[in-house]
Amino acid sequence: MAEMEIDVRGQTCPVPLVECRKAFKKASPGDIVIVKGTHPASKKEIPMACKAMGLEVLEIEDKEGGKEWEIKIRR
Amino acid sequence: MEMGEKTVIVLHSGDMDKVYSALIIGNGALAMGMEASIYFTFWGLMRLKKGELEKGPLSKMNMLGLGRWMVKKRMDKANVASLERLMSDFKELGGKIIACEMTMEIMGIKKEELRTEWVDEWGAVGTYIQEARDANVTLFI
Numbered sequence: 001m002a003e004m005e006i007d008v009r010g011q012t013c014p015v016p017l018v019e020c021r022k023a024f025k026k027a028s029p030g031d032i033v034i035v036k037g038t039h040p041a042s043k044k045e046i047p048m049a050c051k052a053m054g055l056e057v058l059e060i061e062d063k064e065g066g067k068e069w070e071i072k073i074r075r
Numbered sequence: 076m077e078m079g080e081k082t083v084i085v086l087h088s089g090d091m092d093k094v095y096s097a098l099i100i101g102n103g104a105l106a107m108g109m110e111a112s113i114y115f116t117f118w119g120l121m122r123l124k125k126g127e128l129e130k131g132p133l134s135k136m137n138m139l140g141l142g143r144w145m146v147k148k149r150m151d152k153a154n155v156a157s158l159e160r161l162m163s164d165f166k167e168l169g170g171k172i173i174a175c176e177m178t179m180e181i182m183g184i185k186k187e188e189l190r191t192e193w194v195d196e197w198g199a200v201g202t203y204i205q206e207a208r209d210a211n212v213t214l215f216i
Contacts, residue, residue: 014099015156017106018164025168053108 001030008037009068016042017049020073024055027075032058035071043069081110082212085203089118090134091143091158097216098161104212105168112195113165114203116175119216120182123174123189128158162193171195173202 006023008016016037023033035046047057050073059072082104086097097113104111115123122128136142156164166172173196174189186197196202207213 010154011156012154014102014106014161015164018102018168021106021108021168022164049107 001032002027003032003034005034005036008035008039008042010038012039013041015039017045020046020049024053024073024075029075031075033073033075035073036063036068037071038068043071046071046073079110080108081112081206081210082214083203083207083210084111084113084213085215086113086115086119086122087117088134088216089121089131091129091131092134092146093216094119094122094128094131094158095155095161097214098158098165100214101165101170102161102168105165105170109211110169110171111165112171112173112206114173114175114198114206116178120175120178120184120189122158123172123193124184125188125190128162128190166193171206173198173206175199 004023004027006019008019011019016035016039020033020035027033037043043060047060050057056074057071058074061070062068063070082101084097084101086094088094101111101113122131132140133143133146172193174194176197177199178184
């Protein structure tokens with residue numbers, strides 16, 4: 001099973017969501033997608049999108065003293 | 076992944092900020108697993124002309140372009156994506172663009188003046204209604 005990492009640090013609405021969707025399109029079922037970002041709203045909206053599409057969020061982690069976040073999703 | 080839910084947007088305005096609204100919402104819908112289409116009509120259709128996507132004025136406080144320039148500067152600082160980029164993302168994620176034929180007739184616009192590579196369908200009100208009748212979200216911008 002492959003692991004894919006997308007870096008959307010510094011990007012704002014709607015790019016983090018859009019880049020996640022692109023990654024889900026490229027990934028195969030079961031693959032792990034790791035998203036790194038800084039945009040605050042996307043930290044809650046990416047999990048919302050995953051739930052709507054039936055994808056499992058494995059982990060949401062704060063980094064760099066809360067300035068960055070990392071979300072791990074199973075496609 | 077679930078599909079079938081749909082967002083349909085009528086973009087009547089050609090103002091830069093409103094074109095942003097339409098493309099951001101359209102991309103958001105696609106990113107959240109919905110289908111999305113944008114129906115470009117009237118002033119909105121002008122933005123499909125070659126080289127015109129980014130050229131709209133600001134809907135308020137344009138001040139002969141000064142307000143627009145200031146907002147654009149702040150958008151660049153906030154790292155907001157360009158409309159070209161948002162359009163290309165919209166198309167890549169399977170978004171559909173519909174161009175209004177009546178507007179083309181009224182404004183005397185020919186197909187070759189438009190970015191035809193973006194346009195999936197040419198239509199009128201019936202096309203919009205047909206798109207919207209099974210949509211969960213429909214907006215007029």
